[in-house]
Amino acid sequence: MNLFQILNDIEKVDPEVYDKLDNRRSVMKQFAKISGKLALAAVPIAFGGMFKKAYGQGTTAVVDTLQFALTLEYLEAAFYVKAVSTAGLIPAGAPTAAITTIRDHETAHVNFLKTAITSLGATPVTSPTFDFSGGNGSNNGPFKTVFSDYGLFLAVAQTFEDTGVRAYKGQAGNLISNNDVLTAALNIHSVEARHAAHIRSMRKAAGAAVKPWITLNDTGGIGTAVAASYAGEELTTQATINIVNINGMSISANAASEAFDEDLSKAAVLAIVDPFIA
Numbered sequence: 001m002n003l004f005q006i007l008n009d010i011e012k013v014d015p016e017v018y019d020k021l022d023n024r025r026s027v028m029k030q031f032a033k034i035s036g037k038l039a040l041a042a043v044p045i046a047f048g049g050m051f052k053k054a055y056g057q058g059t060t061a062v063v064d065t066l067q068f069a070l071t072l073e074y075l076e077a078a079f080y081v082k083a084v085s086t087a088g089l090i091p092a093g094a095p096t097a098a099i100t101t102i103r104d105h106e107t108a109h110v111n112f113l114k115t116a117i118t119s120l121g122a123t124p125v126t127s128p129t130f131d132f133s134g135g136n137g138s139n140n141g142p143f144k145t146v147f148s149d150y151g152l153f154l155a156v157a158q159t160f161e162d163t164g165v166r167a168y169k170g171q172a173g174n175l176i177s178n179n180d181v182l183t184a185a186l187n188i189h190s191v192e193a194r195h196a197a198h199i200r201s202m203r204k205a206a207g208a209a210v211k212p213w214i215t216l217n218d219t220g221g222i223g224t225a226v227a228a229s230y231a232g233e234e235l236t237t238q239a240t241i242n243i244v245n246i247n248g249m250s251i252s253a254n255a256a257s258e259a260f261d262e263d264l265s266k267a268a269v270l271a272i273v274d275p276f277i278a
Contacts, residue, residue, distance in 0.1 A: 062181060063122045065174040068266055069185065070113040072167055074127040075273060076160050077106035082132065083157075086147045095202060099157075102195050109188050116181055129278040132156070134225065137278035142225045154203045159226045161196035162214060163264065163272055166229075168192060170263035193261070216257045228272050232262045 080103035083089055090096045114124040135141025146156050168189035175182040197212045200220065204210050210220040216234040219226050236244050236256035243256035264272075 059120060059177075061174045062178050063117060063120050065171045066113055066117050066120075066181070067122075067125050068171065068269075069168070069188075070110065070117065070124055071128065072164055072269070072273065073106055073109040073113055075130060075276060076164065077103070077110050078127065078130050079132055079157070079160060080106055082147060083153060089147055089150060089153060091150070098198060098202065102157075102198075105191055105195070109191075112184065112188075116184070130276055131278040132276060134275040136275050141275060151203075151206055151208065154199060154206060154208070155220075155222045155226075158196065158199045158203060158210075158220060159222060159229050161192055161199055163229045163269060164192040165189065165196055165261055166264040167266075167269045169261060170265055170269070211258075213258050214261070215254050228268065229264075231268075232264070233257060235260070235262050 080099060084096070084100055084103050090099050117124045129137075131137050131139055131141065132146050133139050133141035133144040135144065143152060143156050146152050168185060172182065172185060172189070175185050200210050200212050203220070204212075208221055214220075214230060214233050217227070217230040217232070219230050234253075234257050236242055236253050238260060243251055243259065244253050245251055
């Protein structure tokens with residue numbers, strides 16, 4: 001058994017695996033100490049421990065992750081349901097059709113996650129009461145005109161979608177022990193990414209100076225109230241390699257940051273959505 005080759009193969013599949021552990025040197029040192037039949041018999045246990053630390057394997061981790069995702073989907077679904085039902089908010093035609101489609105997607109996500117959680121023997125969390133003004137239940141937060149100002153509505157929608165993309169990426173590792181759930185979650189992740197890009201195109205059509213993707217940690221003109229949703233997106237290093245001007249090519253920090261969506265931790269996402277929960 002070539003332990004180092006196995007570790008190298010794992011790194012090829014997930015270049016960030018050592019970021020999830022202590023570091024590459026520490027892992028290599030642990031396995032370098034394994035010798036003799038007794039130690040070799042413990043290799044599967046050692047690998048199991050490594051993967052558990054790196055990816056949070058186990059049904060409990062899967063259920064916890066799905067419950068977390070469900071809360072986010074409740075937020076988005078309720079947001080779009082309210083928007084579509086608010087007369088005069090969304091222009092007729094293509095804008096209404098697009099937001100209605102996104103509403104239906106988010107509702108489908110809620111239903112899927114509830115089914116998945118139930119199939120794992122757990123009870124889905126109930127939907128919180130939301131305050132889409134971002135005022136923690138006061139309905140007087142920085143986005144209090146979100147359902148009367150179309151531009152602001154799109155700005156908040158962009159923030160929710162961008163946050164959702166990063167949230168799913170941050171939690172994907174916790175689902176790696178269940179291929180079916182992982183595949184479905186990654187499908188949701190891709191749908192959220194398409195939502196994010198389309199909402200941005202709608203903002204641009206409405207006059208906002210915004211790209212279809214995130215540049216550095218720019219909020220797209222929304223401001224400091226949503227800065228936490230974009231913190232860390234300015235990263236230009238991937239798998240320890242700085243992409244800026246890589247191999248002598250002219251690649252700016254803007255372009256390097258635009259190439260990847262960075263993940264968000266569960267704690268960071270919960271802090272972001274907390275103002276929207278009454």
